[in-house]
Amino acid sequence: MGFFLEVVLGGLMAGVLYSLVALGFVLIFKASGVFNFAQGAMVLFAALTLVRLMEILKETFSPFLIALLLTIAVMIALAWVIERLVLRPLVNQPGISLFMATLGISYVLDGFGQAVWGSDVYALDVGIPKRPIVLFESMVPGGVLVPSEDLAAALIAGLLVLGLGVFFQRTRIGRALRAVADDHQAAQSVGIPLNTIWVIVWTVAGLVALVAGIVWGSKLGVQFSLGLVALKALPVLILGGFESIVGAVVGGLIIGVGEKVSEVYLGPAVGGGIENWFAYVLALLFLLVRPEGLFGERHIDRV
Amino acid sequence: MLYREAGQFKTTYGADQAVFPIRQDQLFIALWLAVGFVLVPLVSSEYLLRAILIPFLILALAALGLNLLVGYCGQLSLGTGGFMAVGAYAAYNLCVRIPALNPLVAFLLAGGVSTLVGIAFGIPSLRIKGYYLAVATLAAQFFLDWVFSRVAWFSNNTPSGSITAPPVTLFELTFDTPVKKYSLCLSILVLFAAVAKNLVRGRMGRAWMATRDMDVAAEIIGIRPMYAKLSAFAVSSFFIGVAGGLWAFVHLGSWEPLAFDVNRSFSILFMVIIGGLGSILGSFLGAAFITVLPLVLNQLPQWLGISISTAMISHLEAMIFGCLIVFFLIVEPLGLARLWRIGKEKLRLWPFPY
Amino acid sequence: MSTAPPQRHIGDVLLKLDGISLAFGGVKALDDVSFEVRSHEIRAIIGPNGAGKSSLLNVINGVYHPSQGAVTYKGTTYRQMRPHEAARRGIARTFQNIALFKGMTVLDNIMTGRTLKMHAGFLFQCLYFGKARSEELAHRRKVEHIIDFLQIEHIRKTPVGRLAYGLQKRVELARALAAEPELLLLDEPMAGMNLEEKEDMCRFILDANDEFGTTIVLIEHDMGVVMDLSDRVVVLDYGRKIGDGSPDEVRRNQAVIDAYLGVRH
Numbered sequence: 047m048g049f050f051l052e053v054v055l056g057g058l059m060a061g062v063l064y065s066l067v068a069l070g071f072v073l074i075f076k077a078s079g080v081f082n083f084a085q086g087a088m089v090l091f092a093a094l095t096l097v098r099l100m101e102i103l104k105e106t107f108s109p110f111l112i113a114l115l116l117t118i119a120v121m122i123a124l125a126w127v128i129e130r131l132v133l134r135p136l137v138n139q140p141g142i143s144l145f146m147a148t149l150g151i152s153y154v155l156d157g158f159g160q161a162v163w164g165s166d167v168y169a170l171d172v173g174i175p176k177r178p179i180v181l182f183e184s185m186v187p188g189g190v191l192v193p194s195e196d197l198a199a200a201l202i203a204g205l206l207v208l209g210l211g212v213f214f215q216r217t218r219i220g221r222a223l224r225a226v227a228d229d230h231q232a233a234q235s236v237g238i239p240l241n242t243i244w245v246i247v248w249t250v251a252g253l254v255a256l257v258a259g260i261v262w263g264s265k266l267g268v269q270f271s272l273g274l275v276a277l278k279a280l281p282v283l284i285l286g287g288f289e290s291i292v293g294a295v296v297g298g299l300i301i302g303v304g305e306k307v308s309e310v311y312l313g314p315a316v317g318g319g320i321e322n323w324f325a326y327v328l329a330l331l332f333l334l335v336r337p338e339g340l341f342g343e344r345h346i347d348r349v
Numbered sequence: 350m351l352y353r354e355a356g357q358f359k360t361t362y363g364a365d366q367a368v369f370p371i372r373q374d375q376l377f378i379a380l381w382l383a384v385g386f387v388l389v390p391l392v393s394s395e396y397l398l399r400a401i402l403i404p405f406l407i408l409a410l411a412a413l414g415l416n417l418l419v420g421y422c423g424q425l426s427l428g429t430g431g432f433m434a435v436g437a438y439a440a441y442n443l444c445v446r447i448p449a450l451n452p453l454v455a456f457l458l459a460g461g462v463s464t465l466v467g468i469a470f471g472i473p474s475l476r477i478k479g480y481y482l483a484v485a486t487l488a489a490q491f492f493l494d495w496v497f498s499r500v501a502w503f504s505n506n507t508p509s510g511s512i513t514a515p516p517v518t519l520f521e522l523t524f525d526t527p528v529k530k531y532s533l534c535l536s537i538l539v540l541f542a543a544v545a546k547n548l549v550r551g552r553m554g555r556a557w558m559a560t561r562d563m564d565v566a567a568e569i570i571g572i573r574p575m576y577a578k579l580s581a582f583a584v585s586s587f588f589i590g591v592a593g594g595l596w597a598f599v600h601l602g603s604w605e606p607l608a609f610d611v612n613r614s615f616s617i618l619f620m621v622i623i624g625g626l627g628s629i630l631g632s633f634l635g636a637a638f639i640t641v642l643p644l645v646l647n648q649l650p651q652w653l654g655i656s657i658s659t660a661m662i663s664h665l666e667a668m669i670f671g672c673l674i675v676f677f678l679i680v681e682p683l684g685l686a687r688l689w690r691i692g693k694e695k696l697r698l699w700p701f702p703y
Numbered sequence: 704m705s706t707a708p709p710q711r712h713i714g715d716v717l718l719k720l721d722g723i724s725l726a727f728g729g730v731k732a733l734d735d736v737s738f739e740v741r742s743h744e745i746r747a748i749i750g751p752n753g754a755g756k757s758s759l760l761n762v763i764n765g766v767y768h769p770s771q772g773a774v775t776y777k778g779t780t781y782r783q784m785r786p787h788e789a790a791r792r793g794i795a796r797t798f799q800n801i802a803l804f805k806g807m808t809v810l811d812n813i814m815t816g817r818t819l820k821m822h823a824g825f826l827f828q829c830l831y832f833g834k835a836r837s838e839e840l841a842h843r844r845k846v847e848h849i850i851d852f853l854q855i856e857h858i859r860k861t862p863v864g865r866l867a868y869g870l871q872k873r874v875e876l877a878r879a880l881a882a883e884p885e886l887l888l889l890d891e892p893m894a895g896m897n898l899e900e901k902e903d904m905c906r907f908i909l910d911a912n913d914e915f916g917t918t919i920v921l922i923e924h925d926m927g928v929v930m931d932l933s934d935r936v937v938v939l940d941y942g943r944k945i946g947d948g949s950p951d952e953v954r955r956n957q958a959v960i961d962a963y964l965g966v967r968h
Contacts, residue, residue: 555807563803571787
């Protein structure tokens with residue numbers, strides 16, 4: 047029983063990490079209707095920038111803080127560049143064109159990040175405690191071992207979700223973002239400044255990517271494979287719905303737990319490696335049964 | 350002045366519907382075929398054939414297949430690599446387990462297997478579109494990746510996972526030299542391109558394009574969406590499967606599952622986007638572009654006299670690819686094929702400006 | 704445009720709607736609508752915007768499935784029908800917002816209308832040989848006949864997306880006629896046209912009815928067109944039928960005047 051709980055908890059923690067990346071996707075999709083394939087590349091780029099800046103600044107009084115501020119500035123600049131060079135020229139094109147453009151952006155970011163910062167693996171230490179904590183001692187003999195950095199990740203994710211939820215529902219900008227996602231032209235015609243909105247959205251997504259990068263990076267080290275996490279976020283979105291923040295969290299948790307449990311319990315029977323495709327096959331099944339995801343909205347086509 | 354249709358009147362609908370109705374085009378194509386089949390093998394070095402031309406021909410076939418699905422029928426697929434793998438492994442298993450079977454026949458049968466797999470993974474397209482379909486095809490890609498690396502039966506239980514294909518023969522002829530391999534690939538490509546063109550200008554092509562442009566309206570005039578979409582997946586997977594067989598047998602010789610991973614899928618998708626969605630010529634142009642680009646980028650620093658490390662070159666390559674994708678999407682979403690057509694239009698007026 | 708409609712040989716009931724109701728969530732688009740259409744006649748559906756006219760066509764066509772009621776076409780009653788089945792039974796239609804295939808030429812668009820009549824096997828198509836080729840040419844001939852009929856020869860190779868609105872509407876009509884339908888549903892075929900274009904369109908519709916014997920149901924806002932073209936008129940308001948009869952009868956119906964026509968000041 048204790049072992050099963052550990053596996054489940056491990057899965058939940060992995061799931062939180064997926065959710066963090068998926069959140070960035072949801073933001074951009076919710077606010078502009080664009081599926082940003084480059085989100086993973088943004089996570090990697092943000093993490094790389096932070097780690098290398100921290101190294102360069104390691105003689106200063108607080109390398110983490112300064113590097114963080116600089117990285118935030120870089121992500122804002124990135125959002126501005128993307129909006130200017132990619133989004134604006136493609137403004138009324140169909141979604142598929144924009145998706146393919148983000149594919150292009152992800153290649154550029156990957157290449158640029160590694161060209162400037164190098165492609166080694168870098169350890170990221172931002173002060174998140176790494177000692178494992180023992181939980182549930184009363185229920186299970188010996189308790190369940192939980193790495194405290196995973197707990198920290200869960201906490202951060204929770205705060206982020208709360209903050210974003212409030213942002214979208216309560217603020218004026220949040221409402222404008224939802225209008226833009228529905229219909230670009232209509233939003234423009236009521237005076238919503240499309241370009242500014244997009245810079246804001248991509249900046250926020252970039253900051254979410256930064257948070258995800260920090261959390262993932264402290265756990266796994268900052269390396270190229272971080273960019274591949276983007277591909278994992280896709281099934282999360284399918285499960286949760288492309289436009290739902292709550293969905294991104296729930297979807298991530300389900301996939302995280304599902305992967306871990308099936309790998310541990312079914313893996314040995316088929317030679318392992320289930321983790322590579324479990325998420326996708328689950329997403330595929332969902333697509334056939336409930337394409338809009340658990341929390342997404344149904345679309346009705348008007349003829 | 351040279352490229353004018355004046356005086357070329359068509360008196361039958363048949364003449365009007367010919368693939369190359371203008372006489373200059375007919376000459377042009379005849380010339381290209383002559384160059385391709387005769388001149389190129391004579392003057393090309395082994396390196397040119399082996400490293401550039403043969404991969405180009407095979408990838409052009411795959412790009413052609415993918416273009417039928419994505420460009421003509423509008424169904425986004427990110428699983429091309431996986432379907433190539435199906436073709437490669439099916440051909441390999443057929444040849445190894447039925448030694449009497451001719452590899453060329455094996456390719457066709459492997460294409461058939463790929464067709465079945467393609468139809469299976471195309472079934473989600475009946476319910477979902479766009480991004481969602483892309484995810485489904487990614488699922489296919491990763492699942493197939495795993496199947497071919499974990500299930501030892503497919504690799505004939507070779508411990509290392511890397512397998513070698515038997516040589517390709519036709520009656521007494523063995524295709525072992527680069528020139529023979531090149532001719533084989535070129536012949537197959539020309540044949541398949543002709544078939545693709547015929548499909549595309551007939552009932553099936555129209556059904557695909559109608560489904561792409563407005564599938565609700567297509568259904569209302571009697572085009573069954575299931576039939577249109579699944580047939581696109583089927584034909585496309587056949588082309589891609591055969592390309593996979595060729596890639597493994599003729600180009601690589603020995604391979605492991607990684608040869609057909611998701612990067613391969615993206616690279617072929619880029620060929621289709623840059624070359625031109627919905628254009629047969631575009632598939633060729635895109636394949637040529639993407640095959641030649643890395644080589645040019647590799648040589649460029651030498652020509653310019655700057656020295657850059659190989660790692661840096663591959664980063665730059667990624668960046669340039671990405672920029673080109675975005676560039677084409679903004680400037681000419683219909684790709685190189687459209688630029689070609691605009692060029693031809695200008696040629697008709699030349700030397701007059703308009 | 705004040706010619707009296709020619710004597711048409713109007714036949715038996717071709718299409719009958721019985722108590723059709725249609726709801727989207729809480730919104731009732733159609734409420735207990737019943738009427739019939741006879742062979743070879745031209746039936747108009749009129750009413751204010753949002754009255755449910757397009758929804759009615761969608762129900763006949765199989766695009767929407769009514770929550771209550773049934774449709775009887777050529778003797779067979781059905782409630783659920785898929786659009787391509789409707790096409791197979793001889794129903795064709797045009798749309799309010801043009802539903803042409805923007806990526807194809809005019810010729811190809813109209814050729815898609817002949818899809819149901821093309822049967823050549825797959826292998827023949829691959830080689831463009833034998834049955835595939837002869838079929839293609841035979842249907843091309845038929846399509847050219849329609850192109851002549853609608854006077855769009857000069858644009859047959861133009862991609863549809865580049866054409867003016869009026870011409871696009873004509874191409875849509877051509878595509879619908881190419882299927883040689885028994886019942887043709889036209890959704891505001893003259894919207895956005897000037898007087899000359901409207902006259903042309905009227906003539907085409909009348910000729911189609913005359914030459915091909917097609918039964919026509921059309922939605923139209925121009926009362927002059929409705930009065931001149933149609934044999935009988937159905938009036939809808941808020942999803943309910945408020946008038947049904949000859950153009951003159953409907954014009955004098957008080958409920959119709961109140962809801963839609965208005966009075967001369």
